[in-house]
Amino acid sequence: MENVLEINQLTKAFSSKTALDHVSFSIRKGTCFGLLGPNGAGKSTTMKILTGILSADSGTVRMFGMDAAANRLAVQKQVGYVPQEITLYDKLSAIDNLKFFGGLYGITGTLLKTRIEAVLQETGLSDRAKDQIKSFSGGMKRRINIACALLHEPKLLILDEPTVGIDPQSRNHIFDMIRHLRDSGVTVIYSTHYMEEVEALCDEIAIIDQGKVIAQGSLEQLFDRFAQKAVYLETGKNFQPESIGEVKKIYRRGHGWVLETDHPLAVMKTLLDHQESGDELKAIEMVKPSLEDVFLSLTGTSLRD
DSSP, X not given: OOEEEXXXXXXXXXXXXXXXXXXXXXXXXXXXXXXXXXXXXSHHHHHHHHXXXXXXXXXXXXXXXXXXXTTHXXXXXXXXXXXXXOOOOTTSBHHHHHHHHHHHTTOOXXXXXXXXXXXXXXXXXXXXXXXXXXXSOHHHHHHXXXXXXXXXXXXXXXXXXXXXXOOHHHHHHHHHHHHHHHHTTOEEEEEESOHHHHHHHOSEEEEEETTEEEEEEOHHHHHHHHSOOEEEEEEOTTOOGGGSTTOSEEEEETTEEEEEOSOHHHHHHHHHHHHHTTOOEEEEEEOOOOHHHHHHHXXXXXXXX
């Protein structure tokens, strides 16, 4: 599958602060790519360089087989960008905002009318088309913000923290939109610090921290490489978890224990053997790895610290 985007050794500094430190990653056509990291990690700076708002100090960006810096206008025509900040006019209606942004893309007449109807339907806001933006909830504003970026039918959609401060209904609607766009062939870059969103939406992920990409791959690849395998069990009062071999770390979770191990199946067999010898085993299961585990393994801290 061809790459829509290739970033190589991208760097950017603001005064004495390095925002991006030789960042490299590539994105395949028709996928949802997650850029995951804490606030201040360099995600928004990367997005702004990709859209031409900022210039990199060094490194290269290739989009659709073209040098993005040398072919900025040609690239921008194929990219939709949704910034973290809401960029709408509160005193205008949803439809008037869309007319304004459609004009910026050079869309007019019947085509503009058709596209406005399409993006309003896609965002689930057709019935609010004539209402002023100031009457919208935060989630509805986010959806109209996305609608503006879809008017020109981009091949690459860049979303920078699109669900910050929104209601669950709008979040679910945005998720459905992203899945539909991806399935229709649009490539999506999804920047966020919410790990559960990346796990729900993204085909591949780059984890960025302090301006550096510290890991990249599919969820399965990241889990296999960086997440510690573990077994969870609930048992009787007389159980002594330290008696189980091949366990690296033991700690309490809820009503049971978590046993970190490189050999979870062997540990589970040992636990079941203890059950047969009289130990009371109430529950046992393999612990599902998470991106929180991956981030903790890579950085030594929680993403939310």
